[in-house]
Amino acid sequence: MxxxxxxxxxxxxxxxxxAGSAQAAGYRYWSFWESDGGKWTYATQGPSLTRPDDGAVEGFRFAVSEDSQDAAQPRRAPDFEEICAGTPAQEGRKRIGVVIDPGTAADAPAGERPPAPRAACAQVEPDASGAQALASVAAPLRYDSNALLCAISGYPASGCGEQVAEATEDSEDTDATAAGSAASEPVTRTPAAGDDDSGxxxxxxxxxxxxxxxxxxxxxxxxxxxx
Missing domain, CATH: 1.10.287 (Helix Hairpins)
Structure with missing residues (x-):
């Protein structure tokens, strides 16, 4: 006995x-990023409130994340010279690089597949916001009643910041594989405060x-x- x-x-x-292979529940949403030299930083305010300068790059990434500390970056580097190389400067207007990364199939809502990542050069009025720059190159946009950005170029077709019951390591593996095929930086994740880094x-x-x-x-x- x-x-x-x-x-x-x-x-x-x-x-x-x-049992530690599963992560805590997260939220499926478009995160907003700003360029800081050749790297991304998580934006502290929404795109409707930013007034990017000429030569700035703003990024949008769709993914399942627990919070801002866990959010996945756009998989393309914020390279203004490359993004806006084919858009000549115009007097009285500014150029903003816009990177749109719809994420991976693992992060997509049921029944949907993410479109390919892309970048565009928005040429807008000098006082235009980040949201206006995005709208000029990626319409239609969809917002909820709280002005949360829900969809870019119609993706996803429905939903807005909904909670996902459980995010697993398979999502991260798929993300890393997709990142290898994109001409960009690899996805980086920062453990949330209090996480056990040893795994x-x-x-x-x-x-x-x-x-x-x-x-x-x-x-x-x-x-x-x-x-």
Whole structure:
């Protein structure tokens, strides 16, 4: 009987240790990014409030993310010279590079497939907002009643910032594979505060396993005493 208890305890260890492969629930939405030299930074305000300067690049990425710390970047670098190379400067107007990355199939709503990532050079009035620059190259846009950007060029067809029950590592694997085929930077993710960077079980899980093992050993010893 004691040996059976130990086998059950030890046999359950892989299932418990593997339980960390799923991530916390996230939200499916378009995140907004601004250029900072040759890299992306998560925007602190919405595109309708930004007034990008001539030569700036703004990016939009559709993905499932827990929060801003976990959000996936656009997979193309914010290279203004490349994006706007074919758009000559005009007096009294500014040029804004716009990168649109609809993400991967793993992040798409059920029944939809993301269009290919693309970039465009918006040429707009000097006081135009980031939202106006986006609208000039990627209409139609869809917003909700709280002015949250829901769709770019009609994607996705429905939904807006809805919660996704569970995001798994398969989503990240698909994201990394797709990034390799895009002419861009790889997707980067920053662990949210309090996450365990080691990827192993938490201290609480280990303590619990230790307690279960001790109970199993005690059962074996008790069984031997009875013989």
């Amino acid at each position: 004691g040996a059976a208890v130990l086998l059950l305890v030890l046999g359950g260890l892989p299932a418990v240790l593997g 192993g079980p938490s201290a609480g899980v280990l303590v619990g396993l230790g307690a279960v093992l001790l109970l199993g050993i005690a059962a074996v010893l008790q069984a031997r005493r009875r013989r």
